[in-house]
Amino acid sequence: GQQLNQSPQSMFIQEGEDVSMNCTSSSIFNTWLWYKQDPGEGPVLLIALYKAGELTSNGRLTAQFGITRKDSFLNISASIPSDVGIYFCAGRTYAGNNRKLIWGLGTSLAVNP
Amino acid sequence: GAGVSQSPSNKVTEKGKDVELRCDPISGHTALYWYRQSLGQGLEFLIYFQGNSAPDKSGLPSDRFSAERTGGSVSTLTIQRTQQEDSAVYLCASSLVSLAGFSTDTQYFGPGTRLTVL
Numbered sequence: 638g639q640q641l642n643q644s645p646q647s648m649f650i651q652e653g654e655d656v657s658m659n660c661t662s663s664s665i666f667n668t669w670l671w672y673k674q675d676p677g678e679g680p681v682l683l684i685a686l687y688k689a690g691e692l693t694s695n696g697r698l699t700a701q702f703g704i705t706r707k708d709s710f711l712n713i714s715a716s717i718p719s720d721v722g723i724y725f726c727a728g729r730t731y732a733g734n735n736r737k738l739i740w741g742l743g744t745s746l747a748v749n750p
Numbered sequence: 751g752a753g754v755s756q757s758p759s760n761k762v763t764e765k766g767k768d769v770e771l772r773c774d775p776i777s778g779h780t781a782l783y784w785y786r787q788s789l790g791q792g793l794e795f796l797i798y799f800q801g802n803s804a805p806d807k808s809g810l811p812s813d814r815f816s817a818e819r820t821g822g823s824v825s826t827l828t829i830q831r832t833q834q835e836d837s838a839v840y841l842c843a844s845s846l847v848s849l850a851g852f853s854t855d856t857q858y859f860g861p862g863t864r865l866t867v868l
Contacts, residue, residue: 679859
């Protein structure tokens with residue numbers, strides 16, 4: 638099925654560094670979502686974006702809805718060990734009765750204390 | 751608890767056997783999704799239930815996979831004649847549905863069932 642291009646696939650950083658990851662799509666989305674999955678758990682929503690150009694923060698996390706509606710990025714500032722996990726982007730169009738989310742393959746983040 | 755629960759948490763089965771995976775969504779959530787996540791991979795959509803509407807089965811990989819949702823609450827995903835490639839974590843998520851009929855964006859996930867087919 639359709640998937641988003643999410644990059645990078647994995648990152649290994651030092652504690653305190655900033656992190657940036659992004660997702661791109663060939664389709665226009667009306668919603669962009671960022672989730673985090675801890676080991677052995679289901680994904681948890683971090684940030685939801687609904688408007689082109691929208692910039693939203695949640696603590697040390699900042700995400701933006703690209704102006705073209707075909708991309709989004711997530712930044713994490715001053716990373717800490719508990720930021721470790723897999724970060725997924727997901728997008729949704731509202732064409733017809735489409736309710737499904739389209740998911741990226743994830744960015745695996747490792748933080749070295 | 752108030753979250754989505756799934757059972758069993760782990761299931762080991764022999765090739766060719768049938769398995770049933772259960773999902774208890776958050777009370778009041780009318781939308782329910784099943785996903786499959788292979789090791790190191792993203793989420794693969796399987797099936798979507800919304801109220802009394804016909805489920806969206808477009809993601810089911812073969813006719814060995816089926817799911818039902820009884821009474822608009824608990825859902826069971828059944829895999830018949832399991833194959834080794836069915837080994838994965840099966841995640842269930844539920845969400846509210848707005849008055850407009852579209853699910854809200856926050857899908858609440860259960861912890862998943864890890865299925866291993868020997």
